[in-house]
Amino acid sequence: MNFTELTVQEYESFVQNPALESHYFQVKENIDTRESDGFDVVLLGVKDDNQQVIAASLFSKIPTMGSYVYYSNRGPVMDYDDLGLVDFYLKGLDQYLQKHNCLYVKLDPYWIYQIYDKDIKPFPDRTPNDALVTLFKSHGYTHHGFTTQYDSLSQVRWMGVLDLENQTPSSLKKKFDSQRKRNINKAIKYGIKVRFLSRDEFPIFLDLYRETEARAGFASKTDEYFYNFIDTYGDKVLVPLAYIDLDEYIEHIQGEINDKENRRDQIMQKDNKSDKQLKKIAEFDKQIAHDKKELLNASELRQTDGSILNLASGVFFANSYEVNYFSGGSSEKYNQYMGPYMMHWYMINYCLEHGYTRYNFYGLSGDFTEDSEDYGVYRFKRGFNVQIEELIGDFYKPIKKMKYRVFNTLNNIRQKIGK
Template structure:
């Protein structure tokens, strides 16, 4: 707006929020800097936890960061409240984070709920494969996110966003795509079918020796597995005929630092949701975090509304299935440096919005 500047510190300052003396000194100097550089207003959403919660989202009584809110407000920063739900105008105030430090794959898998654990195992049996995408392959990520955006009615970036992101962040931005190798899928279940036929023949021999309830149960179980394997073989043939050797199922983009992996963008092809590709991708990156001694895996946003009635409840349950912690951040603040000019600015914005309607 004219000679004035709008400032924003995404996810806040790189500072120790527990050191209130340091924060106090920093905010004093920041306000001097902002005024000297023609600041109209500044927005900030500190990457700082407000209060602890259990995995069901219930607040754990005790420590809360009201002291930090009070300090910001003392310096004229207006707290924007404890926002819940999803809003594309803001970064998530609620997150789902899985600590990795001091854990191995077995520790993590044991803590997953039974459904999540089984889905991870099934993706391994199916043989889903994962490509790390280079810049020329980012269209695969964009296609997946675009498909999901159309399905769930959210705006998604164009391809240049991802390529620019990778250019800027280098190794700290990584993108991956899960795909089904239809030839490998066919071969896996053909081999599985052949092994089951041999197992069935062995069970028949057992029944000839001892026609027991236990052996009859083994036979029935084996026959059910044979039926399932035949269905998979038939599916593999049809998929290969229709889609070729390689089918992209899901893709995601991550920001990676020594401290954490952030699961920032993702998308999937709903036609193939039964392959549970998202579980394969999450498990792959959790293992990456463990191997590279990264402290935590950030599943990123959840709504903060822990009710089955919430439209985003399924997202929370998916992340909770990996035994992730619920994290509530302190929220957004706004600092207005020139109040009269800001009032005029807001009035003009409202008029512009009405004219556009």
């Protein structure tokens, strides 16, 4: 085996293997994203004796104090059950960085530490992957810890994932909780549609995202940040929009009213009605009254807000084996139409139709108590019967140790001044 720089073609051919479960930040398209952010990129891997790539990682070189921070966002990519290969990679990486003016290196691999069910009970056939953490530490890496909160300097360490292997829409839906089933069925009843936005239409997503940002108070991302991905990831970034066409909905509900009135009237024309028929008339009257209220509300919205209402939108990344939910937003004014539920249900079906084996709802803090900052997010994802995946976390290693101590001291001073 030998540790070496890789060509883009060698790198892409390797990370596209679904069995390796690489992250969307470790695909070829992210080279352009990082370079457009102003950073150089280097592809570092291991080849076997037949010159076949068996490990790879995309590193950004971030200029810092006259040296570089080498950061592999969700790398490296390899069979991490092969501890001998991981060990060889870390040794080769250290030797490479010693020769290439590295201040320190940061790795946050897309590698599983433990898997739990939706109620945070560990899968019985799995044990925590402590061997990997121990191996990193043996190479001089510091582990950032088994964090249970969001950190602006780190990628999420916990995820909610829907396993699609050997599943159908009906088999998945059966395992959703009652609220998820009910709200998806409501969205279907309302006739909510989903379509993908083009780049020119991306401001529709941004409007919904900014509204949600203001409502929820989460840390925002700039327009340029999103457009950078849109422009570099091509068809690997998906932006669905859930919307309602009120003209179609009004026509549909008016048809429902007409049908129920006709059926009710047919029963009313009969002489000597039975108790069952009288109950059916009362049931129709109740349904018709409800539908007329819905019709009035929809008609008023049509007059004030137009025929098309944008309900929810999201940014998703697709790679060779999973679709990953990155960010999203929805309209609070139109929340009765259940746009976010329809968006996710549509994307789950999209995954099944296109052969993806995982639908990744992505980030969770790891604090699953009721007073946690994202308990509502956890409950939403839990309702889809996700499995909870805990990643092994962040690892740091100083290469220029004296300079790194100075760097940390200056950072601590800046933080104290900032406070």
